[in-house]
Amino acid sequence: MKLFVLVLLVASALGIGGCSNVPRQSAAKDLEAKVFSQPEKGMARLYVVRNTTFGQFYDLAVSINSLLVATTSPRTYAKFDIPAGQYFIGSRAENYYQYSIQIEEGKNYFLWQRVTICRTVCTELIELSEEDGKNAVLESSLVVNWVEDKFINPVKAR
Numbered sequence: 001m002k003l004f005v006l007v008l009l010v011a012s013a014l015g016i017g018g019c020s021n022v023p024r025q026s027a028a029k030d031l032e033a034k035v036f037s038q039p040e041k042g043m044a045r046l047y048v049v050r051n052t053t054f055g056q057f058y059d060l061a062v063s064i065n066s067l068l069v070a071t072t073s074p075r076t077y078a079k080f081d082i083p084a085g086q087y088f089i090g091s092r093a094e095n096y097y098q099y100s101i102q103i104e105e106g107k108n109y110f111l112w113q114r115v116t117i118c119r120t121v122c123t124e125l126i127e128l129s130e131e132d133g134k135n136a137v138l139e140s141s142l143v144v145n146w147v148e149d150k151f152i153n154p155v156k157a158r
Contacts, residue, residue, distance in 0.1 A: 022059055022073040023144040025112045028143040032126045033131045035081045036108055038135055044084055044103040048125070049077035051136040055093070055115035060123050062113070063090035065155055072113055085154020091123040099125035103154070112136060
């Protein structure tokens with residue numbers, strides 16, 4: 001019995017026994033984001049969605065052009081209204097995965113933050129069709145972004 005209690009205490013201290021805890025937006029903001037309305041003139045909308053429970057004990061960082069913008073946990077998504085242009089979207093777990101995407105004005109884009117097993121947890125980003133992306137968002141909750149959308153800009157051409 002003492003061994004069981006000791007194992008339970010160690011697991012709790014290491015975070016093995018608990019779930020990820022990423023701050024979520026209000027239910028009203030989540031519902032508003034799930035309307036999939038047309039972005040404002042000159043803008044596009046990017047959703048980064050992690051709609052599975054695989055890797056449930058791990059939070060994954062999301063970056064745009066090397067700027068850390070959000071963290072996801074299972075069954076969550078991040079939403080960004082950003083100007084049209086070229087972007088490098090990053091996802092960090094044990095590895096760092098970068099996806100290059102050209103964003104066009106007036107469109108919605110959906111990237112799936114896929115979780116796989118390596119030594120612990122690895123990630124990659126996969127572009128989804130609009131239908132698959134909307135379905136993934138609908139079964140997830142909106143996270144709080146670390147950075148306001150107005151500070152996210154496309155990569156400048158050289």
